[in-house]
Amino acid sequence: MKKTTSSCDKMPILSLLSFFLFLTYANSQSQYSLLYDQEHAVLLRIKQHLQNPPFLNHWTPSNSSHCTWPEISCTNGSVTSLTMINTNITQTLPPFLCDLTNLTHVDFQWNFIPGEFPKYLYNCSKLEYLDLSQNYFVGKIPDDIDHLASLSFLSLGGNNFSGDIPASIGRLKELRSLQLYQCLLNGTFPAEIGNLSNLESLYVFSNHMLPPTKLPSSLTQLNKLKVFHMYESSLVGEIPEAIGHMVALEELDLSKNDLSGQIPNDLFMLKNLSILYLYRNSLSGEIPGVVEAFHLTDLDLSENKLSGKIPDDLGRLNNLKYLNLYSNQLSGKVPESIARLRALTDFVVFINNLSGTLPLDFGLFSKLETFQVASNSFTGRLPENLCYHGSLVGLTAYDNNLSGELPESLGSCSSLQILRVENNNLSGNIPSGLWTSMNLTKIMINENKFTGQLPERFHCNLSVLSISYNQFSGRIPLGVSSLKNVVIFNASNNLFNGSIPLELTSLPRLTTLLLDHNQLTGPLPSDIISWKSLITLDLCHNQLSGVIPDAIAQLPGLNILDLSENKISGQIPLQLALKRLTNLNLSSNLLTGRIPSELENLAYATSFLNNSGLCADSKVLNLTLCNSRPQRARIERRSASHAIIISLVVAASLLALLSSFLMIRVYRKRKQELKRSWKLTSFQRLSFTKKNIVSSMSEHNIIGSGGYGAVYRVAVDDLNYVAVKKIWSSRMLEEKLVSSFLAEVEILSNIRHNNIVKLLCCISKEDSLLLVYEYLENHSLDRWLQKKSKPAAVSGSVLDWPKRLHIAIGAAQGLCYMHHDCLPPVVHRDVKTSNILLDSQFNAKVADFGLAKMLMKPEELATMSAVAGTFGYIAPEYAQTTRVNEKIDVYSFGVVLLELTTGKEANRGDEYSCLAEWAWRHIQIGTDVEDILDEEIKEACYMEEICNIFRLGVMCTATLPASRPSMKEVLKILLTCSNLLTNGEKNAGFYDSIPLLKNSKWENQVEYYTDDD
Structure with a gap:
């Protein structure tokens, strides 16, 4: 009989099972609760380690789940991701970070984290994603970094890591993205990276300090690599042919290196390739003629040595938007097929040897934005349909042999911003709508055969109107008064007649006015009060009459004046003489009277020729001498006989005395001749001799002086003028000054940059030192900038905001070059407004390196024996510990930015503090920035940009050096601001475009340093 189990018998078994499940659930809940509590405690310790920053105020011990905090992501209730991007962290990473045992994702990019690579991250055994980019890490990337075996993403870019790229990175087999860009890596590039079989993106660009290295052929084995950026990384040699085996490649950027040889043919056969940048190398040969990279959208091969023709096959790239081939040696015609590419927006081929006519279809099939064909040998007409779709922004076709009229369609091209067609054979009238185009800022059509008259109306956005060497005629219209933003007006060498209209004198931003070689008549305008920015005025070779108005001498910025070859009469105003213009030409006029003594200088030797009514008091200018004392001749005749008698007596008396001291005179003369032996050390090719310089130094030529000597302006032939700095003759300071001068010579003779003052030579002898700039x-x-004690040459002048921003960018470029591109880096130590010099176009050049110091090791702090610099510009850590690194220059440059935006002097924020402290205090108390800006530059269209640059100045003057940006970051922000200004864009997204400014905190308190810090 079969035995059955009753329901009562089953009950104990079910109960036991339920009890077991309950115990399992309770145990898991207990473990979960324990893990939660542990992680919560770790997170609060992290907050404490970071010194309780305000952005973590919501991290509290309350019962709210930390998995809801925005910096945290959890999986199954456990922390797996920690993200703190651009939060102004200045402390090291917490060494107990890996107590979050399930952490897979760590992102601390765009902070100010110091120290070496945190090797305690090796304890994060599950870590897959690590981003420490854009911080202040130093030292080497560890050789045992392969301990992070699970990493699929690693970014260490934008730091100060140095040394080798370790071969151990090649053992991170799971790595899909590797980013080592913008560091100070100065060692080898390991072939082992070619072992990363899963790698999809590789960024090693902008490592300026890498030694020259060939592109490892092992990299061509990375068959999964899609993005490869290795520009500015000291690559040399040829591009490996096997790079064509990287079939997955989508983006390749090897620009700004020193690659040579030919472009591999297979590179253009990569069917997934969409971006190819090989610009600024030394590549030669022809562009591959067979092209099957049909996904290409961006192709930039500019600034190489490529030759031959532009391949017809490029016209098969139907997705191509951007084609840049400028500055090569390409020849032949432009293929017709390229003009019919439907995606093409930018066609850039200037500075080549291209010829023939331009394809007429350009602009007809695609929304063309940029068309740059300048400096070639093109003939025929410009294509008629360049602005067919209304998108054309820039047209540059200067230095060709183009003929015919400008396309009529340009007259209705409202998008056009720049038109440059100088030096061609273009003719006819200018399309009428072009003069009033709403976005056009530059019209440069010099050296053509254009005819017609200027219109009665212009659009006010024009900043450059350059129409010289044409055949324009008629009067200068009254409508020029609408050109309120024009900076350069060049209408020389035309057929303009009539008088200079008074409306032309109402242009407030005008810096250059060239109306020479026309047929203008009448007097010079006298009511020119609006020309506050005018620097150059050339009215020569006209038929102007009347006198030189006193108002011209009162123009605050005027530096070049040419009124020669006219019919101007009267005397030379004394105030004009006091301005000491760099270039002055009043020759071939009807001027009369005495030349002011201030102008009796060899620098003005050709300034007064062919004025029969002028005279001078000396023979310096080789003009007729003035006879200001009619009785002088009679008095001299009457006393001549007495003088002869007295002279004979004196001569007899002195003869014996002179013979007694003859030997002493000979001895002294020989000694003086030895002292006069000058030595010239040249750093450039010179067009003058040491005799030219030494013989021309006089008190009349002094243009400045300071603690290190007087500065002279000396006229030379080809360069017009040079500046000569001469050491003071105080023996007490001799050692210090000589040392300082030699430091300046050592640095400047090795530095070549457009924004650093050019040292031409050094002239020295036993007791003197001269530096010629x-x-x-x-x-x-x-x-x-200074409101008080201005020299007459600039008194009353106003620098508008675009000029100030341009000056800031130029100075920043010079300092950025010193800090990041010089090896070893150079720290200036005395950055200030008086050491930023300006050329005629207000390009800034950093000067006076007498205090500069070469840093032998960029990762270490050098210590100076004594503080040198200028009060108001000295960084606090430098004043208290004499520590020197690049951040002291950043502080000083921040003060310069504050001066540019507020108009205040560096050492006078108010009666209690210097400018930097004053600015910080206003930020901390929440002052509206607009209320403290310089009244002279307050314009609504620039206000937000000026406020942003003021804030940048405050960031640069942070008390903690680690909180200050680098000069590279400062320059990036300034250039972004300039691009917004140039493109006329609104600034609503300015903060968003610059992570350094976005969400910046201003709570830094003043801290004091000791030598033990």
Whole structure:
């Protein structure tokens, strides 16, 4: 009989099972609760380690789940991701970070985290994603970094890591993205990276300090690599042919290196390739003629040595938007097929040897935005349909042999911003709508055969109107008064007649006015009060009459004046003489009277020729001498006989005395001749001799002086003028000054940059030192900014905001070059407005390196024996510990930015503090920035940009050096601001475009340093 189990018998078994499940659930809940509590405690310790920053105020011990905090992501209730991007962290990473045992994702990019690579991250055994980019890490990337075996993403870019890229990175087999860009890596590039079989993106660009290295052929084995950016990384040699085996490649950027040889043919056969940048190398040969990379959208091969023709096959790239081939040696015609590419927006081929006519279909099939064909040998007409779709922004076709009229369609092209067609054979009238195009800022049509008259109306956005060497005629219209933003007006060498209209004198931003070689008549305008920015005025070779108005001498910025070859009469105003213009030409006129003594200088030797009514008091200018004392001749005749008798007596008496001291005179003469032996050390090719310099130094030529000597302006032939700095003759300071001068010579003779003053030569002898520099017409920045004690040359002048921003960018470029591109880096130590010099176009050049110091090791702090610099510009850590690194220059440059935006002097924020402290205090108490800006530059269209640059100045003057940006970051922000200004874009997204400014905190308190810090 079969035995059955009753329901009562089953009950104990079910109960036991339920009890077991309950115990399992309770145990898991207990473990979950324990893990939660542990992680919560770790997170609160992290907050404490970071010194309780305000952005973590919501991290509290309350019962709210930390998995809801925005910096945290959880999986199954456990922390797996920690993200703190651009939060102004200045402390090291917490060493107990890996107590979050399930952490897979760590992202601390765009902070100010110092120290070496945190090797305690090796304890994060599950870590897959690590981003420490854009911080202040130093030292080497560890050789045992392969301990992070699970990493699929690693970004260490934008730091100060140095040394080798470790071969151990090649053992991170799971790695899909590797980013080592913008570091100071100065060792080898390991072939082992070619072992990363899963790698999809590789960024190793902008490592300026990498030694020259060939592109490892092992990289061509990375068959999964899609993005490869290795520009500015000291690559040399040829591009490996096997790079064509990287079939997955989508983006390749090897620009700004020193690659040579030919472009591999297989590179253009990569069917997934969409971006190819090989610009600024030394590549030669022809562009591959067979092209099957049909996904290409961006192709930039500019600034190489490529030759031959532009391949017809490029016209098969139907997705191509951007084609840049400029500055090569390409020849032949432009293929017709390229003009019919439907996606093409930018066609850039200037500076080549291209010829023939331009395909007429350009612009007809695609929304063309940029068309740059300048500096070639093109003939025929410009394509008629360049602006067919209304998108054309820039047209540059200068230096060709183009003929015919400008396309009529340009007259209705409202998108056009720049038109440059100088030096061609273009003719006819200008399309009428072009003069009033709403977005057009530059019209440069010099050296053509255009005819017609200027219109009665212009659009006010024009900043450059350059129409010289054409056949324009008629009067200058009254409508020029609408050109309120014009900076350069060049209408020389035309057929303009009539008088200079008074409306032309109402242009407030005009810096250059060239109306020479026309048929203008009548007097010079006298009511020119609006020309506050005018620097150059050339009215020569006309038929102007009347006198030189006193108002011209009162123009605050005027530096070049040419009124020659006219019919101007009267005397030379004394105030004009006091301005000491760099270039003055009043020759071939009807001027009369005495030349002011201030102008009796060899620098003006050709300024007064062919004025029969002028005379001078000396023979310096080789003009007729003035006879200001009619009785002088009679008095001299009457006393001549007495003088002869007295002379004979004196001569007899002195003869014996002179013979007694003859030997002493000979001895002294020989000694003086030895002292006069000058030695010239040249750093450039010179067009003058040491005799030219030494013989021309006089008190009349002194243009400045300071603690290190007087500065002279000396006229030379080809360079017009040079500036000569001479050491003071105080023996007490001799050692210090000589040392300082030699430091300046050592640094400047090895530095070549457009924004650093050019040292031409050094002239020395036993008791003197001379440094000869290029001469900069607009002197130093402080003379333009200071409200008091201005020299006459700039008194009353106003620097508008675009000029100030341009000056800031130029100075920043010079300092950025010193800090990041010089090896070893150079720290200036005395950055200030008086050491920023300006040329005629207000390009800034950093000067006076007498205090500069070469840093032998960029990762270490050098210590100076004594503090040198200028009060108001000295960083606090430098003043208290004499520690020197690049951040002291950043502090000083921040003060310069504050001066540019507020108009205040560096050492006078108010009666209680210097400018940097004053600015910080206003930020901390919440002052509206607009209320403290310089009244002279307050314009609604620039206000937000000026406020942003003021804030940048405050960031640069942070008390903690680690909280200050680098000069590279400062320059990036300034350039972004300039691009917004140039493109006329609104600034609503300015903060968003610059992570350094976005969400910046201003709570830094003043801290004091000791030598033990």
